[in-house]
Amino acid sequence: MSTVKLSTVLSAMSYALDLTEGQPLGHAGRSCLIGMRLADQLRLSPDDRSDLFYALLMKDAGCSSNAARVSQLFGGDDQNAKRGLWERDWRNWREKLAYALEYVEPAGSPLQRLRRFATLATSSRSSNRELFEIRCDRGANIARALGVSEPTAVAIRSMDEHWDGGGYPEGLRRDQIPLYARIVGLSQVAEIFWGLHGTDAALEVIHARRGRWFDPELARAFCAIGSGDRLWECLRAETLPDAIARAEPVERVIPADESRLDRIAHAFALVVDAKSTFTYQHSDRVAAVADAIAGQMGVPDVERVRLRRAALLHDVGKLSVPNRILDKPGKLDADEWDVVRRHPHFTYEILARVPVFSDFAYDASCHHERIDGQGYHRGVPGEGLSETARILAAADVFDALSAARPYREAMPLERVLSIIGEDRGTHLCPVTVDALTAVAYRPLTAATI
Ligand SMILES: [Fe+2]
Ligand SMILES: [Fe+2]
Secondary structure, X not given: OOOOEHHHHHHHHHHHHXXXXXXXXXXXXXXXXXXXXXXXXXXXXXXXXXXXXXXHHOOOOOHHHHHHHHHHHHOOOHHHHHHHHHOOOOOOHHHHHHHHHHHOOOOOOHHHHHHHHHHHHHOHHXXXXXXXXXXXXXXXXXXXXXXXXXXXXXXXXXXXXOOOOOOOOOOOOHHHOOHHHHHHHHHHHHHXXXXXXXXXXXXXXXXXXXXXXXXXXXXXXXXXXXXXXXHHHHOOHHHHHHHHHHHOOHHHOOEOOHHHHHHHHHHHHHHXXXXXXXXXXXXXXXXXXXXXXXXXXXXXXXXXXXXXXXHHHOOHHHHHOOHHHHOOOOOOOHHHHHHHHOHHHHHHHHHHOOOOOHHHHHHHOOOXXXXXXXXXXXXXXXXXXXXXXXXXXXXXXXXXXXXXXXXXXXXXXHHHHHHHHHOEOOOEOHHHHHHHHHHOOOOOOOOOO
16 A cells, blocks of 8 residues: 655656746746745645645646647747746736747748737737636646645636736636635746746745735735745755655645555646647557556556556656647657657656656656667667566557547558557567457547546
8 A cells, every 4th residue: 555645746746747837847846835935924724735735736737738729829839938938027018029029930930920920919818818728727627636625726727817917817806816826826936036046036026026916915925035044945956855745734644545646647647648639638548558458468457557557657758848849740850859759768757756656667668669679768679678568569559540640640440450460579569469459449448547
């Protein structure tokens, strides 16, 4: 039975969300520490602190869902565009203009940039609302899928509202915005400015935007923390995980039991699959196919649980790939292909940090390896690939061929099996391919747990 804390798992998994947002790793964790320090100042109760803690940690759970739309609207790299947005006061027209000049179709011709600029300018308010709404709604729903409290989910939905009503998605003002959401909104901006320019800049930006972006009372409490506080030392990378663990109220620690771990794997599969319309339900289907193969091969139940979680999370590293590459309708160039080939490396890096997922981090990161050693990202030959890794590889290819891609239609089942049959014994493990072929025509049981 697992006794790991939910906060330990989620603080490690929050690195995946930082990648998607284009923020330095640890952004969500540091925002969490800043918000919890503010909670100390406000003398919040343990219940309030627990709800707030998870809202801060999972604030970007919806970040992948608007990535494709950001890429489409700006015509560039969604992660750069998202990061750039937080570095400016986008409600100030001069800064908004500077932002647009920097991020609107940066690689386009002057005419292309002008066209896109004009489109964005005429639909600015509705585009902003759409982008925030997608992210906030999805974030709240992912939080619910994780099984955290409803006030936590509501805070995530409203964290981009501003005190004077100029925020999104509803344009709520003052006390209409839940307190936790006001704290999350302030903490994330403070963290970004701390990371960019240091402690004084974090304090200054909150003071400067008080009454517009931020609740003036909260801004006052935050600025009263001052630049000499221990908080700023705790934000350093080496001490971050311990500091986050200490920030959770001890009276309200939530254990990550087996069913909670399944929920976490499923919730992050939703985050991954929301990144592109072409990967909709991919992780869930790979888990269902992998589980069916394992059943056919007689894999023991306990191993199947591990396999399903590895399958749900196998592409978590894809959150590092910009949508201009993921959704590109044509052939990828060499640099773009390099970025794609690195995604299993990020899967490993993310899962290896999570105590209860680290034991399948390697297997999950081998899902593009081939038994002839011609796969990526390590080029490991068959002898180095476990049964789990081999099953994941077959299930991944099966679903990738069965689903549409930006550059081709979905393939019929006979064609998919024929291609996989050609790879039997060269790219894919023959035992696994035989099991897959045996179950391919059966209805799959959803891996949704
Ligand atoms: Fe992959
Ligand atoms: Fe995949």
